[in-house]
Amino acid sequence: MKFIDFFERAYVINLPERVDRRKGMEKELKRFEMSFEPGKIELFSAIRPDSAGPFKSIGYRGVFLSHLSILKQARELKLDNVLVMEDDLEFSENFCEYEESLIEQLQKTNWDIVQFGYFPEKNSELPTGSKLATYQPFTGDLIGTHFYAVNSKVFDKLIGFFETLLERPAGHPEGGPMSPDGVLNIFSRQNQDTVRLIPTPSFGGQRSSRSDCHTDLKWFDNLPISRQLVTVARDLGLVQKMKNILKK
Incomplete structure (x- = not known):
């Protein structure tokens, strides 16, 4: 089974005005015989709020709300799972070689969240696999929500957690408004029964491009x-x- 065929729906988050990133993502998908297709791989128009609110920037608030909206849409459509990609995703060079193995293992594994692409936080020890495309459970801190999947059985709990963070002030000891990668890190720590997996090594990096999340452009x-x-x-x-x- 091809990697993309395992997921009921895949979304690529993209601000409509960022045509450069959309075109870059089209090229990236084409490299691995994928393309935008209604009902399969769809563009999701990223949310652009009028203000930052309790977030560090408008961009951070927008990406938080965009990820949350995708999860809500997936739940509303009663999808079995959803794959989320950001428009600066760059698949690793060996992704094509191991994509079938990634899915074969996932079909036999109990999972809630899989982060296919990630960067380790400082002082965060990553598990080491004996071979490529080996999944490992992980509850530490990672950077990156540019390439991850969520199983429907955790939709309610994860959506509820996103919404709870919105109700708290920034800097709340149990978590408040933050980036989506921070959400997954804290959610994983606070919900030890949730199975969060990562493949070793990471199968997705990020292309270099102007960021809309940071205020220090x-x-x-x-x-x-x-x-x-x-x-x-x-x-x-x-x-x-x-x-x-x-x-x-």
Whole structure:
């Protein structure tokens, strides 16, 4: 079974004005014989709030609400599972080789949440597998909700947790408004009966592009005339080289 066939629905979160990211994601999907298709892999118009509210930025609030809305939609449609991707996802080079193995193992495994792509937090020890595409239960801290899946049996509990965080003030000791990756970390710790899996190694990174989540956008990202040139430069890896030079 192909990887995408296992999931009832897949969503790619994308701000409508970020045509660059949408096109980049189209290319990324095409690399692995996938494409946008109604009822299978759909674009989800990311929510863009008018204010940051209790969040660090408008972007953080928007991505939180976007992930929550997808989960609610999946529950409303009574889907068995849902795959969530952000529009800067970059599949690992060995994804194609192991995609069938990833699904074969998942079919035989009890799971609630799987983070196919992730980055370890500082001081967070990741399990080591004896071979590629081996799932491991994980309750530590990870960065990244750019490539993950949720099983329907945990929809209610996870949606309820998202909504509870919205009702709390920022900095609440049990969790308040935060990024979606923080939500999954705290949810996992506070719900030990939830099976959260990660494959070793990670099968999805993130393409370099201007972020809409952070308030510290660089000067060249805020100039409309230069954005297209910066996008091309990022694709060529030139932006990171410029940053490294400026740090010296």
